[in-house]
Amino acid sequence: MAIAGHAEPLPSSLTLGARVHSWVVSVDHKRLGMMYVGFGLLFFLVAGLEAAAMRAQLARAGSQLIDPTTFNQLFTMHGTTMVFLVGMPILLGMANYLVPLMIGARDMAFPRLNAFGLWLFIFGALLLYYSYIGAQGLYGTSAAPDVGWFAYAPLTSRTYSPGNSTDYWILGIMVSGFGSITTAINLIATILVMRCPGMTLLRMPLFPWMMLVTSVLVLIAVPVLTGAQAMLLLDRSFGAHFFDTEQGGSAVLWQHLFWFFGHPEVYILVLPAFGFLNEIVPVFSRKVVFGYSLMVAATVAIGFISLGVWAHHMFALGLSPEMNSFFAASTFLIAVPTGIKIFTWLGTMIGGRIEFATPMLFATGFLAMFTFGGLTGIMLAVVPFDWQLSDSYFVVAHFHYVLFGGTVFGIFGAIFYWFPKATGRMLSERLGRWFFWILFLGFNLTFLPMHVSGILGMPRRIYTFQPDRGLDLWNLLSTAGVALQAAALLLFLWNVVHSLLRGKPAGNNPWNAWTLEWATSSPPPDWNFDRIPTVGSARPLWDVANPHDPDPSPEAHG
C-alpha cells in the first residue's frame, strides 16, 4: 500500500509576513484544524486563569480579594469560554484535522466554508472578550458579561443587566455558533460522501462515527440557542417580550430553549472525546475494539436520547411531578449506552498488552474519572436527590469530572497521540508522564472536595461563603488543587515548545497504529495521500502489518 506522501517544507526564503499570510488564507483542513486547536488552547489558558482567580478568592471564608461583580464576571466568562471557546473549537478542530485523513480523503467537502467557520469562531471569541475593554457594565465601567454561562432570564433583561455586556455575550456566542453550524454541515457531508473506496460506514474508524453523531447534534441543538439568543437580543434592544417577565414574557421558556441546546451540548463536548478513546485504547492495548457495532449503536442512541433529557436541568423549577418523572426516566436511560461505552473500553483492555504511553495514561484517567462523573450524574437524575444537590458545588464537581476528567483528559490524550502526526515530532514522554500525574492529582484535589462542599450546603456561583458551615477546609483543598493543575500546565507548555524545536522525529507511524492517517507522512502533505487508498476493513494498517490475520470484513458477517 504505497500511499505515503511527502511533506514539502515551506521554502525557507519566505518572510514571516508571507508565512502568516499563508496560514490566514489557507483552506487546508489540517492548517485550519491546527489553528482551531491553537486558539482553543489559548482560551484554555485564559479560562484557567479565570478559574485560578476564583479559587484564590474562595481560599478562605469572607475573603475580600475580588469584589462580587468581578467574581460574577469570572465565572460567567470561565464557563462560556470553556464550553464555546475551548471545548467546541478544540474538538471540532481535531475533527477537521483527523476526519479527512482517517477516511482517506484529500480535504473536507467544503474547504472554503471550513475556513469561514474558523474565522467566524475567532471573530466571535474576540467579540466576547472585547467586552472586557469595550462594554458598559453596571456602574458605567467597562465590564464583561456577568449573567452566568446559561444566562437565565430575566436576569439578562435590560432592567437587571443594564449596559451592553450581555449583548456582547449574545453576539459573541451567536457568531461563533454560526461557525460551529458550518463545521457540522461540512463534517456530515465529508463523512457521508468523501470516504475512500472500500470504506463502508461499518468499516469507518470510530472517531469519524462519533463526529458524525456529534455534528448532527450540533446541527439540531446550536440553531435553537442561536434562535433563543436572537429573541433575547430583540427583547433587549427592540422592546420584544419573549423573556420579559414584567410584560408577561416567560422565564421558563428561556430555560427550555437554552437546555434544549445545553444538554445535547454536553454530548457534543464528550462524544468526540469518546472518539479519541476509541482510537487510543485499542492501539495501546494492541487489541481491536471489543464490540464495534454496539459502540456505534450506543453512540447513535446517545445522540437520540440526549435530545430528550434537557429538563433535568430544571428539576428545581417546580415543574409538575409527571414532567419531572419523565425527564428522570429519559436521563436514566441515557446512562445505559454511556455504560456500554465504558464496558467496551474495559473489554478492549482486558486480554490486551497495554502500553502506558502518555496518550494511554490520559485515556485510562478519562475512564476512571468519567465513570465517577457518570455515577454522580445518576445521583443527579434522581429528582428528589437533585432538589438537594442541584445548583450546589456537588454539581460543579460532577460536571468537572465529566468535562475535565472526561473531555479535557481526552483532549490531552489526543494531543499526545496525534502531535507526532501533525508536527513530525514526538512530545517528550518523560514530561508527558509528569504532566499526567500532576494534573491527575491536582484535578482530584480540586474537584473531589467540591462534592463535600456541595453536600454541606454550599451553592455554586457565590463569591464568598459563610465561615460557620464547615466549608473552610474543603475550599482550601480545592484551591490547593488548582495550584497543582497550574504547575502541570506549565510543564505541558514547556513540553510543546521544547518538542516542537527538539522533539524526536516521529516517522509515519510511531504508535504502530491502524487507521489511515498513520499511512501518510508526518506531517502529511497538502494533498494528504499520494494515491487515494482502498481499504478492506476498519483497520487497514493492521491488515497490511498482519497479512496472515486480516480483520474480517463486517459485510462478511451480514
Added chain:
Amino acid sequence: MARRFMRFNRASVVCSVTMLAVLTAPSFAVDVAPICTPMGGEPLQSTSILSPISPPAREIHSLAALVVGVCAAIFIVVEGALLWAIIRYRRRAGDRGEPVQVFGSNPIELAWTVIPLVIVFVLALATVRTIKDVQRTEPPAGALTVDVIGHQWWWEYRIADEDGGPPVVTANELVVPVGRPVWLRLASADVIHSWWVPALNGKTDLVPGRFSNTWFEAEQPGTFLGQCAEYCGTQHANMLLRVRAVDDAQFESWRTAQAAPARDPASFAAGHSIFLRLACMNCHAIDGSSSGAFGPNLTHLMSRETIAAGMAPLNRDTLRAWLVDPQQLKPGCNMPSLQLTDPELDALVDYLSSLN
C-alpha cells in the same frame, strides 16, 4: 538518570508550591469581610443535606442513601475491573507479537446492556415514588401557609392569618412552629431565586410570573440555615436564609407581636422625621408610617437577629454601620449610602432600634 529524576522532581515541587503561594497568599493577606463576625445565640443547625430535620428532607435522605449505595457498588465493580485490567494486562518485558484479537461477544455485550437497564429501571421506580411523596401539589393538612417572595437580595415572608386577618409581613427570618407542616407559596419580585434550607427540604425556585410550592415540617426546635441557590445577580452569595422553629406558644406570641402596630414614633420624632424625609420610606414599610415595598418591612425590625439578609448580627453598631454605607458590608446591594451626618445617624438609629 536518578539524578535527573530528582532534579525534575524538585523542579515540579518548587513549581507547585509557588503556584500554591500565588493562589492562596493574596486571600490571606487582605482583611476578611465583616460577615465573619461570629453570631451569638443558640447553636445553629448544620446546612448539610445529611442532617435532615423535616419529613421531605428525611425521605430524600433515605432515597439518597439507596442511590449512593447502588452507585458506590457500580463504582467499585467498574474501577476494580479497570485496575485489574491495568495490572493484569500491562505489557511485560517478554511479550512478543500481538495479543489475540477479539471482536466482541454477543452474550457479554447483551449482559452489559441489560443489567444496567434493570438497575436504572429500579432506580427510576424509587425516584418516581419519592417524587410523589415529596412534591406536594396541595398543602398538607393543617399546614401554616407562608408566601415567600424573593427580592434582589433578600427574602420577604407573608404569614397567612387563619382567621382572615392581614398577613404578618417580615423579612429574611422565618419563624415557624415545631411539628406543624409549613406550606410555602413561592414567587419572585424580580429575577429567579431558589429557596434552599437543606435540613428542611430540597430547593425550589422562585420564578417571576409563576408560582411554585414547597413544604417542610421542622421536627425539633432550632435555627436552620440556608441560602439562595439560583444565581440572581451581584449579591447572590449573601442572600441568606434563616428559619427558626419554636414551640407553639412561642410561635403564637411571636405572631401576635408581629401583628401588633409599630411602636409609636412620638418619642423618636427626630429619627422618624429623617425616615420620612429621606429616601427610606420609598422602599421600606413601617406600619403606620410608610408603605414602601422594595425593601424589607421594618415594622418590627429589632425582633430579628440579623441584618442585611443574614450577613451580620443585628444590633445598634451594625445598624449604624449599615446606615453609614450599605455598600461597605454588601457591595452592589440596592440600598444607597444616604450621606447622613453623625447626629442624623444617631437619631435614625435611635428610632429604628425602637422598632421591636
